Amino acid sequence: MQLTGDRFTSETAAFGNDLSTLPNFPAEIRAPAGTLPGVSSFQLQFADHDIMTPGDAPNVLVAMNPAALKANIADLPLGADIIANADEFTLRACQRIGYTGNPLEDGTLAEYRVTGVPLTSMTVEALKDTDVSKKEAERAKNMFALGLLSWMYNRPTASTLEFLERKFAKVPEVARANIVAFQAGYNFGETTEAFSVSYEVKPAPMKPGTYRNISGNMALSYGLVAASQVTGLPLFLGSYPITPASDILHELSKHKSFGVRTFQAEDEIAGVTAALGAAFGGSLGVTTTSGPGVALKSEAIGLGVMLELPLIVVDVQRGGPSTGLPTKTEQADLLQAMFGRNGEAPVPIVAPNSPSDCFSAAIEAARIATKYRTPVFLLSDGYLANGSEPWMLPDVDALPDLRVTFATEPNHTDARGEPEFWPYLRDEETLARAWAIPGTPGLEHRVGGLEKADGSGDISYDPANHDLMVRLRQAKIDGIARDVAPLDVDDPSGSAEVLVLGWGSTYGPIGAACRQVRARGLKVAQAHLRHLNPFPANTGDVVKAYSKVVIPEMNLGQLAMLIRAKFLIDAVPYDKVNGMPFKAVELADVITATINS
Amino acid sequence: MTTNLTNGHRHSFDLVPVADQPQTAKEFKSDQEVRWCPGCGDYAILAAVQSFLPELGLRRENIVFVSGIGCSSRFPYYLETYGMHSIHGRAPAIATGLATSRPDLAVFVVTGDGDALSIGGNHLIHTLRRNVNLTILLFNNRIYGLTKGQYSPTSEIGKITKSTPMGSLDHPFNPISLALGAEATFVARTIDSDRKHLTAVLRAATEHRGTSLVEIYQNCNIFNDDAFEVLKAPDTRDDFLIRLEHGQPITFGAGATQGVRRSASGSLEVCAGDDPAVLVHDAHDDDPSLAFALSRITRPNLAMTPIGVFRDVARPVYDDLMTAQLEQARAKAGVGDLASLIAGGDTWTITRPAPDETTTRP
Numbered sequence: 001m002q003l004t005g006d007r008f009t010s011e012t013a014a015f016g017n018d019l020s021t022l023p024n025f026p027a028e029i030r031a032p033a034g035t036l037p038g039v040s041s042f043q044l045q046f047a048d049h050d051i052m053t054p055g056d057a058p059n060v061l062v063a064m065n066p067a068a069l070k071a072n073i074a075d076l077p078l079g080a081d082i083i084a085n086a087d088e089f090t091l092r093a094c095q096r097i098g099y100t101g102n103p104l105e106d107g108t109l110a111e112y113r114v115t116g117v118p119l120t121s122m123t124v125e126a127l128k129d130t131d132v133s134k135k136e137a138e139r140a141k142n143m144f145a146l147g148l149l150s151w152m153y154n155r156p157t158a159s160t161l162e163f164l165e166r167k168f169a170k171v172p173e174v175a176r177a178n179i180v181a182f183q184a185g186y187n188f189g190e191t192t193e194a195f196s197v198s199y200e201v202k203p204a205p206m207k208p209g210t211y212r213n214i215s216g217n218m219a220l221s222y223g224l225v226a227a228s229q230v231t232g233l234p235l236f237l238g239s240y241p242i243t244p245a246s247d248i249l250h251e252l253s254k255h256k257s258f259g260v261r262t263f264q265a266e267d268e269i270a271g272v273t274a275a276l277g278a279a280f281g282g283s284l285g286v287t288t289t290s291g292p293g294v295a296l297k298s299e300a301i302g303l304g305v306m307l308e309l310p311l312i313v314v315d316v317q318r319g320g321p322s323t324g325l326p327t328k329t330e331q332a333d334l335l336q337a338m339f340g341r342n343g344e345a346p347v348p349i350v351a352p353n354s355p356s357d358c359f360s361a362a363i364e365a366a367r368i369a370t371k372y373r374t375p376v377f378l379l380s381d382g383y384l385a386n387g388s389e390p391w392m393l394p395d396v397d398a399l400p401d402l403r404v405t406f407a408t409e410p411n412h413t414d415a416r417g418e419p420e421f422w423p424y425l426r427d428e429e430t431l432a433r434a435w436a437i438p439g440t441p442g443l444e445h446r447v448g449g450l451e452k453a454d455g456s457g458d459i460s461y462d463p464a465n466h467d468l469m470v471r472l473r474q475a476k477i478d479g480i481a482r483d484v485a486p487l488d489v490d491d492p493s494g495s496a497e498v499l500v501l502g503w504g505s506t507y508g509p510i511g512a513a514c515r516q517v518r519a520r521g522l523k524v525a526q527a528h529l530r531h532l533n534p535f536p537a538n539t540g541d542v543v544k545a546y547s548k549v550v551i552p553e554m555n556l557g558q559l560a561m562l563i564r565a566k567f568l569i570d571a572v573p574y575d576k577v578n579g580m581p582f583k584a585v586e587l588a589d590v591i592t593a594t595i596n597s
Numbered sequence: 598m599t600t601n602l603t604n605g606h607r608h609s610f611d612l613v614p615v616a617d618q619p620q621t622a623k624e625f626k627s628d629q630e631v632r633w634c635p636g637c638g639d640y641a642i643l644a645a646v647q648s649f650l651p652e653l654g655l656r657r658e659n660i661v662f663v664s665g666i667g668c669s670s671r672f673p674y675y676l677e678t679y680g681m682h683s684i685h686g687r688a689p690a691i692a693t694g695l696a697t698s699r700p701d702l703a704v705f706v707v708t709g710d711g712d713a714l715s716i717g718g719n720h721l722i723h724t725l726r727r728n729v730n731l732t733i734l735l736f737n738n739r740i741y742g743l744t745k746g747q748y749s750p751t752s753e754i755g756k757i758t759k760s761t762p763m764g765s766l767d768h769p770f771n772p773i774s775l776a777l778g779a780e781a782t783f784v785a786r787t788i789d790s791d792r793k794h795l796t797a798v799l800r801a802a803t804e805h806r807g808t809s810l811v812e813i814y815q816n817c818n819i820f821n822d823d824a825f826e827v828l829k830a831p832d833t834r835d836d837f838l839i840r841l842e843h844g845q846p847i848t849f850g851a852g853a854t855q856g857v858r859r860s861a862s863g864s865l866e867v868c869a870g871d872d873p874a875v876l877v878h879d880a881h882d883d884d885p886s887l888a889f890a891l892s893r894i895t896r897p898n899l900a901m902t903p904i905g906v907f908r909d910v911a912r913p914v915y916d917d918l919m920t921a922q923l924e925q926a927r928a929k930a931g932v933g934d935l936a937s938l939i940a941g942g943d944t945w946t947i948t949r950p951a952p953d954e955t956t957t958r959p
Contacts, residue, residue, distance in 0.1 A: 010943060013943070013945070014943060014945055016945060016947070159943060206947050207947070208947050208948055209946070209947060210940065210944050210945070210946045211944060211945050211946070211947065212939075212940060212941050212943060212944045212945075213943070214941075222938060222939045225933070225935065225938060226935055226939070229935050234698065236694060236697075236698045238690075238694055255933060255938065256922055256923045256925075256926035256927075257923075257926040257927045257929075257930040257931065257932060257933040258932075258933030258935075258938070259923060259933075261697060261698055261919055261923070263693070263694065263697065263919075265690065265723075266690075266719055266720065266723035267719060269687060269690065269720075270687070270690035270693070270719075270720055270723070273683070273684075273687040273690040273691045273694065273720075274690050274691065274693050274694030274697075275694055276683075276691060276694065277663070277681075277690070277691035277692060277693065277694030277695035277696075277698075278694035278695060278697070278698040278699075279694075280661075280681055280691070280695055281661075281694075281695045281698050281699040281702065282698075282699070283694075283698045285694070299684050300684060300687065303683060303684050307681070359939075393936075393939055393940055393944070394939075396935045396936045396939070438658065438659065438660075438661050438679040438695075438699065438702050439614075439656075439658055439659050439699070439701060439702065440658055441656065441657075441658045442658070443658070444657060444658055444677055444678055444679050445679065445680075446627070446629075446673050446674050446676075446679070446680035446681070446682065447680070447681055447682070448673075448674070448680075448681060448682025448683065449666075449682060449683060449684055450682065458629065459629075459674065
């Protein structure tokens, strides 16, 4: 089903619609088909104008079995189209998941426009002259459905046909079967009278440029490769497989021609410590994980804080705590990223706000990490990771020049007047320490997790020195606020009383909600934080300029807690932790209620 | 640069730049005050390593010592090379990242029995099986020193310590057996106080390309004093030690009066030193079974403790293989081009400027 969704997305992207997707699948690899927990879905919104979310309420549901219908019917507006695979709606299958009868026939769905199509048997019939078994033929039913949908929405089909040829190049009979099924579905739409209309959704007006469709994990992977190029540091990824971050490991492992080294470690701790070891040697050290992995890496991230070495920690957040909901989205690792280490161990946090934004967010994380010699958290989430949208390709020659300069000369004079290297001498402006890598003659030095003497970096247990070093490390991170873009506020009226403040993947739903609120004739301002630690320098001014600040989050109010603590304002949290992104309409209602209160 | 993937073709530090001038031990002493307890076995190991490093003839700035946590892990502070004193148990993983990304470095790991075998056991075994080009010095004093005297994973069963007033219940690890089980390609044992033997083992370990594990019996004179005394005292050591030397008969006792041979069942047994069936040590045997059997031969009172190189075999090295994959990828696809990477396969181009209004909705 995910493959079918991907193909429809590609066709839609190629056609030039704006789009946004929401893949939603169980953690189990082969969850039992026909059960509610086994339902795998792919939601897609596309339009002839720019859109910000995968949509709140699908206008069409393709239900391959009764469980898929039951799991998704609540999201549909009345009058929506339901195309159901009639072959699967046996009485037994319906009763198995709690229907008393066949909902396609017993009037349960009277408020919808239901079309039962025997997708399976029609696919098998269409494939009877091909060389595949009945079982394989049945598996091609998704392609039949895709063909039908492609007809209904006038999608270009060439790319899907090419894709099927390519994907099944080693088993031509399977490629053939899928293509025949796809075409049979398309032709069925054209010839049947079951569907009175087909829809034409014109391309969306977009800025001139070259576009592609991209998911968050893919964009993040490319961003890391780009960061390696612009910093001039070879990329080293130390990682342990974990949902929903593994695709970044998979993707980066393909790019060895860029000098990318990927190390699938024995555990999360080895992943981050290997990355830190590589960073000590002058690589751009990266580790990718999700929340449970961050918990395991905490001590090593603290070491990175103490060593003051660049390190990028990518946390593709998922539902927690513990193993939680591996394939569902959540934003509940913000406070873990902020505080989840022993001692005073500040770490900058960067959060992308859309799938394609993961590209530039990765470069920004690398900029901060290398310039300030610090671990940086890059907080993505499951929704960004697997969701996709059109992306206008950036001009790679216009990417920022982040070349790193290593120390090559002594920077201090010892008591006898001899030149020496002090690894903890700092740049006056950034407070970043000097970074000399092994292989540099004359600058041999030792770093470690024990407290450092200011400047020399020798072990020091001196009380005053520790107090100083704790404050210096904090001041270094706090100072990054001067070096990030100010928090931008979108307030078309210029006179809104209510500000909606968000971070990360809620950007789309919040933006869509604000549009709806404004369409209702109300005034609302929107601001979205890309830097969570430190906040941009103007954040306090922004939040204090509004009488109410609503903070929607997919957690129990973690950003709200930080904003309240830092700026002493009575921020209004709006929280949801059901593993799914916000719907625009629910946020619009919350915002409207706040404005009216 | 050609890439030969066995250590038969490439020596341990073939990719590490060599020094222009002869070096001295003094050049490897850092200006840091050494803070081990007076009488600690670590001093002897430090002195031996500082004396040995000039023999390698490598540029000092291309040598890195990485350690974890514990008494032994202070080691890097005292050497005038690059170094990292990291966190408990993780030195092998840190060193893996460093060594695989920097083939021009000679990377050493210094660790202890608690650091390597307890909290860091997982990293140790995986580093050994990968065969990363590292030299691991495992200081085994069979006790926790820095935390003040709890039993360690190599302490003998029944040991009375602060945390085991009625005796420890844990069956100890044998580090040599463990390393062999993890398919290590170089496994050796030596003793802190035997400078000559320690140096010879270091020499063999640094000539080996891949992971070399050197267990060093080290005396903790505060919490486990004289744990290895029978292996050191002139009147007992010849009877207690089996000095393994490649190509030599496996004999022991003053005057080599005793030897080791295989019994009819295949297990090892003691025989006369001049027995024609005395085994000849073959460290390069691909079959690890004799090395493993030798690692198990020691009695609880340390009688029949083999020292020397148990195993030294060639196997492809992880870092070399990774570098080779990068070279293969570049040979096949050329140096990566970012613009074509991010464009991927399916793109579309919009040439007309966007219209001002978007009211084309059907």
